[in-house]
Amino acid sequence: xxxxxxxxxxxxxxxxxxxxxxxxxxxxxxxxxxxxxxxxxxxxxxxxxxxxxxxxxxxxxxxxxxxxxxxxxxxxxxxxxxxxxxxxxxxxxxxxxxxxxxxxxxxxxxxxxxxxxxxxxxxxxxxxxxxxxxxxxxxxxxxxxxxxxxxxxxxxxxxxxxxxxxxxxxxxxxxxxxxxxxxxxxxxxxxxxxxxxxxxxxxxxxxxxxxxxxxxxxxxxxxxxxxxxxxxxxxxxxxxxxxxxxxxxxxxxxxxxxxxxxxxxxxxxxxxxxxxxxxxxxxxxxxxxxxxxxxxxxxxxxxxxxxxxxxxxxxxxxxxxxxxxxxxxxxxxxxxxxxxxxxxxxxxxxxxxxxxxxxxxxxxxxxxxxxxxxxxxxxxxxxxxxxxxxxxxxxxxxxxxxxxxxxxxxxxxxxxxxxxxxxxxxxxxxxxx
Numbered sequence: 001x002x003x004x005x006x007x008x009x010x011x012x013x014x015x016x017x018x019x020x021x022x023x024x025x026x027x028x029x030x031x032x033x034x035x036x037x038x039x040x041x042x043x044x045x046x047x048x049x050x051x052x053x054x055x056x057x058x059x060x061x062x063x064x065x066x067x068x069x070x071x072x073x074x075x076x077x078x079x080x081x082x083x084x085x086x087x088x089x090x091x092x093x094x095x096x097x098x099x100x101x102x103x104x105x106x107x108x109x110x111x112x113x114x115x116x117x118x119x120x121x122x123x124x125x126x127x128x129x130x131x132x133x134x135x136x137x138x139x140x141x142x143x144x145x146x147x148x149x150x151x152x153x154x155x156x157x158x159x160x161x162x163x164x165x166x167x168x169x170x171x172x173x174x175x176x177x178x179x180x181x182x183x184x185x186x187x188x189x190x191x192x193x194x195x196x197x198x199x200x201x202x203x204x205x206x207x208x209x210x211x212x213x214x215x216x217x218x219x220x221x222x223x224x225x226x227x228x229x230x231x232x233x234x235x236x237x238x239x240x241x242x243x244x245x246x247x248x249x250x251x252x253x254x255x256x257x258x259x260x261x262x263x264x265x266x267x268x269x270x271x272x273x274x275x276x277x278x279x280x281x282x283x284x285x286x287x288x289x290x291x292x293x294x295x296x297x298x299x300x301x302x303x304x305x306x307x308x309x310x311x312x313x314x315x316x317x318x319x320x321x322x323x324x325x326x327x328x329x330x331x332x333x334x335x336x337x338x339x340x341x342x343x344x345x346x347x348x349x350x351x352x353x354x355x356x357x358x359x360x361x362x363x364x365x366x367x368x369x370x371x372x373x374x375x376x377x378x379x380x381x382x383x384x385x386x387x388x389x390x391x392x393x394x395x396x397x398x399x400x401x402x403x404x405x406x407x408x409x410x411x412x413x414x415x416x417x418x419x420x421x422x423x424x425x426x427x428x429x430x431x432x433x
Contacts, residue, residue: 034058035245037246041062041063041064042061043060043061043070044245045061045085046242050416057242057244058242059242060243061073067096068114073100073105082100083101084101085099085100087240088240088241090239095107099226099240100226102203102226102227103116104119104225104226104229119201119229120141120184120187120200124141132232136204137195137206141187142188163189165196166189168207172205172220182202183203184200185201194210195208203223204223205223207219208221236329236330237412238330239328240421241277242276256281262287262431263408263431264392264401265431267410274410277412277425278397279394279395280394281395282395284393286392287401291305291387291389292306292388292400294404294407296380297378298377300323300326300378301324301426302321302361302377303324304319304321304336304360305320305400319336319360320334320336321333321336322424325376330423331411332422334364336364337363338363350379354379355379355381356379357384361380385404396412396413396421397411397413399411401429407426408426408427409424411424
């Protein structure tokens with residue numbers, strides 16, 4: 001019996017079996033944008049840092065922790081074949097992975113080798129088929145029930161028949177030395193009028209019937225699967241935040257007309273990655289006083305912010321609760337809808353030393369099931385701490401200062417390309433008057 005899940009398992013063949021040819025990505029000649037790491041463990045790339053290679057940040061491909069992504073990346077063709085790295089290493093479904101523009105490399109410890117992730121199967125599993133069709137001209141996968149009770153060779157033959165609907169795409173697919181390895185099985189075909197599309201497990205083939213900025217009439221292009229997964233929000237926020245190269249010990253002076261001062265300024269000067277995360281200070285250019293509540297949890301934080309009448313913060317409700325998850329360093333924002341008519345708590349009995357959150361925090365903790373708030377945060381590890389804090393806006397987010405404990409949170413709402421990011425960092429406030 002062959003199901004889609006089983007097809008994915010069989011198609012996940014280790015990359016060491018072959019080194020096929022993939023249509024090259026156009027790579028610029030400016031090698032100043034990438035360089036070998038000082039310790040010889042890999043290479044650092046700035047090309048896909050979301051700022052067209054500007055700034056100091058990017059992504060490293062290394063052999064760290066006995067996972068030879070750098071060696072495999074080079075062997076498989078490097079940026080000319082796989083595209084530039086678009087993420088750091090991160091844990092995904094229990095495996096260490098790193099995303100490139102055209103593929104996602106997955107380390108398989110049982111075989112000590114690299115495999116490719118079935119990107120478009122994963123997008124299907126997470127309910128992104130409507131988004132793919134609306135914004136990426138990619139049809140949903142066809143029904144796999146006819147594969148039931150077929151042998152693997154019969155399943156493979158049935159799916160390869162999909163390519164018979166477009167000879168040009170079929171030619172490109174079989175131009176690879178091992179198309180199943182690079183692309184997976186074809187899963188569906190659709191003619192959208194101006195473009196004909198074959199969706200495979202790891203790639204999407206598009207033959208355009210008219211000239212477009214990225215292809216000539218009749219040309220077949222292969223969509224950058226890694227970029228598509230990133231645009232769909234599949235990766236945790238911190239994984240796609242560009243990083244600084246090794247041994248950077250001095251801050252990078254940003255080209256901003258103003259810089260933060262006091263506690264925000266001290267953190268800004270000691271952590272140059274904040275410029276790449278937040279951008280320059282926005283409007284207003286100075287910090288503003290704000291009411292805050294903060295509570296520590298087993299696996300994160302909750303911040304309550306009274307945002308009404310704060311310049312540059314457009315929230316007519318005036319009260320927001322930020323839930324900061326430590327499992328992937330991302331946050332979710334909820335309106336604070338708790339009123340005195342609501343119960344103060346749910347009456348639960350927490351483990352020794354822990355607390356059940358109350359009031360607005362408690363309501364979000366109990367009701368924020370869409371983000372699995374309760375499961376991901378755990379119990380409150382201490383009481384709420386209200387106080388008068390501070391806030392400052394930046395191009396891509398904001399900094400928030402809490403007086404008890406004295407902390408500075410960087411809340412990064414979007415990438416330089418204005419994609420949703422919702423990543424956070426926290427730093428101790430060491431500023432003294």
